Amino acid sequence: MTTYIIRRLILLIPVLIGVSLLAFFIMRSAGDPTFSYIQNPDKLTDIQYNLIREKYHLNEPTYIQYFYWLDAVLHGDLGYTSADQHKLVTQTLAERFPATFELALLATFFSVIIGIAIGTASAVRANSAFDQASRVISLIAVSIPVFWLGIMLQILFYSYLGWLPISGRYELVIHDPTTLSVHTNFLLIDTALSGDFSFFIDALKHILLPAITLAFVSTALILRMMRASMLEVLGAEYVQTARSKGLSEKVVIKKHARRNALIPTTTVIGLSFGALLGGAVLTESVFDWQGLGQWSADAALRLDSGGVMGFTLLTAMIYVLANLIVDLTYAYLDPRVRLG
């Protein structure tokens, strides 16, 4: 097992180097990097411009600049963003990350529970009306654009039914997060631990629609994967043995079949979570969610080179990490993989 881990980690290094090269290259193509260090471009003089270029090594050849940049990144300095009054990129990332993480976590939670439940039920009742219906619905769910789904849900639940709020993380007028005693920026945790019950309910109501929107596509994928692997497992010999031992069907499904069917599904879940972190862009834009996705969409539109580089690096790291965890979990669950 350890050799597998070490092998995977060593393979990771060239990938990380490549990702950093790509992020650097993209950042440099986004525009003159000098301007990310300038707060008032209209008051800029030529002397100041040259001084800034000297200070940040911007006159050196590109490959040398790359190493300066890499050095800075490894020491935790990702540069400045041109929005939010020129905050440090790392600071903005740290502020907005919990919002996206909370959303992705809740969405994954929904999609896993619903996907696994319906997937197993579908496989057990293969080719029945329930099965056909679930397959058709999951096919349609995968074909719906995420942002359109979000807008439609907003219309349904806010305009027509009035049950849920339309956007944001909480009602700005009513609640104020600075009054909370805990400050992790995970609103649900903060409000729950601070005992502010009405705020907690408010935050819950606000997170529900974006989470459902985000969970839609991954639910369909998990459902399909679970159904396919469950069908495969149900035809296996050990399931026949369990049945002939006289075990009830429920026990056979729950204890024997489902556990083994979960193995390939775990990969899908892990990859979905990683993809959700990156793909929350559209959902956050629709619901005006103060998270990484919204910020990165903004940065791309504004040609904020520091911001673009920052979110590219961060999401790449998270994705690589998610893939690594998924691979290791798969190797742990299925010993045959370790030899491959």
Added chain:
Amino acid sequence: MQARKNGKEKKKGGPEPSDEKSNSPFTLTKQKILKSRSTRFKLAMAPRIRSLRFDMYLLSRSITSIIGLALLSILIFIVAFPWIFAQPSFPDPYQMPFNLDYRLPQPPGTAGFILGSGTNGADYYYGLIWGARVSMEFAVEVVGISVLIGCVLGLISGFKGGVIDEIIMRVTDVFLSIPSLVLLMAIASTLGRDITSTKLALIMVWWSGYTRIIRGQVLSIRENTYIDAARAAGTSEKRIMFRHILPNSLAPVVVNATLDMGTVVLTLAGLSYLGLGARYGTTEWGSMIQEGQRYFVYGAWWMLIFPGIAIVGFVLAFNLIGDGLRDVLDPKMRR
């Protein structure tokens, strides 16, 4: 040295048996084996055609694929002959026909707008019809070029192996390890905000997936005996790659390409919604939805519903067919 296939002599030109008039037993045998190029081609293709017809039969067994094919035929008809449905605007048919008499969105059925209008009198019916063309052209170009690049790189990487394989695989890993939307936004922000740059950005993201798939297929097909036989007969490497390995490795590529047509259109719509894809005024469904969201508070429901349904229909068609193809080409289900 000329490679001889199946004992038949390679001759250029039409039927030649009448040239040999000798009655010795050897020439008689040669006369029976010698065939024209067209007959040889038909004979070689026969098993392939039979297998294709079996695939079509299998495909027709699932009703979802039939529905998908029906949807796709309607779509292709609209894409191929859009002028039947809506007069192309001049000079660029992909620009919405603006009519400044109607600045605010008009509901469907008023003033000649069948499906309603957007701001500045943009006809949404026109947008739907010509938007189909935009989406289809975009999807075909992106998927086509990505598959091409993926085929070439995957073949080289899988077949040659060694250092080239390692390098190509690491580069593919790098591109695959960044979530596509993130990479797309980053690239699109630097390349500019029109459809061509978005096309380029999408190709840069998509090629890596196909390289992976084809490389995997090449690695498994490479071990087959018929490849050894071809090599022993003296076939050149290039010929082995393109004539033997490539056709047999295309099955998962076809499935993924079909499904990706839908995904690409979804991505384009998403980017246009954010403002990074098509510019304002282009007949693209995503930007139509972006406008629609802004004006929904004034009751303009048609600006949201119709482009959305169009996208769902487009993607659903490809998903249905791709799903059917996946079941057909899955070796376990070919009973």
